[in-house]
Amino acid sequence: MTDLRLSATGLAVDDEGSRLLAFADTVLRGLGQVMFQNNSYAGLLFLVGIACNSLVFASAALLGTLASTLAAIALGADRQMVRSGMFGFNGGLVGIALLCFLQPTPLVWACVVVAATSSSIVMAAMLAALAAARLPVLTAPFVLTSLCVLLASARFGHLQATDLLPAAGLPKAAAVEGVVTVSTFGDGVLNGVGQVFLQDNLLSGALFTLGLLVASRRACLAALAGSFAGMLVAWGMGAAEPAIRAGLFGYNSVLVAIALSGAVLAPGRVATAWAVFAALVTPFVTAATMAVLEPFGLPALTLPFVLVTWTFLLAIRPSPG
Structure with a gap:
């Protein structure tokens, strides 16, 4: 009989007879790893949170995580890394991004599978490149x-962008727009x-926060503090109120704060x-990244988070203590 039990981080499988259940748990851990949580309970709450906003995005996240995890297994990636969801989270985000910025045609769904699979290949290559x-x-x-x-969609006529993809054009000087109130914060x-x-x-944000709280109180507090820090800087620097309210200057700070x-x-x-200082710096990098990518009609995604975190890690680690 299959030996199954619930652990503090998710499903624990003690034999080889429940590979399907273990794989499902791995996929949920992949979604949890988007915010550094090797926890399938958090991953499930994250998936429910996405579904509350959009069943299409939830399906894309699930498909992307499945594809990238299976690709990692086919590549012969480290089993422990695969089991902890480390090869799933990039694919899940790829799935959401493509369905967010491209019209949900059958071809785009096929692209989700190809791109999510490719993200695991890029992951394996970057693990080797960044190891030193x-x-x-x-x-x-x-x-x-x-x-x-x-970017390729600009040359492929069957990939049609949604109105959420930024329009290509030279960066324009920003003007203070709207009044920031308590409800904005x-x-x-x-x-x-x-x-x-x-x-x-x-509601999605609240469920994601709950998922973090289930997995780690420290991560939950860091996420809320990072979001607030990013929003505070954006307000002080005169960012548009709708962008502040939508969290566009906060999410990269969330990830930076959790990471550091x-x-x-x-x-x-x-x-x-x-972590606090980096979270305060991140909105500047976010705004700069938006301006750099605007001529290409591309979103910043989590590039500011990657750049800030890498920079701080390279600066901090060689220092004594």
């Missing part, structure tokens, strides 16, 4: 794979967490201090 520098790959495979497909904090999965929905406060660096007061 002791840098984590983070969401770089998601960013590179998604931007490649979105209330919505913006949760939306900042929600936008990690490209979801502009308060304990997911990548060892937890402690020094790591917390660096």
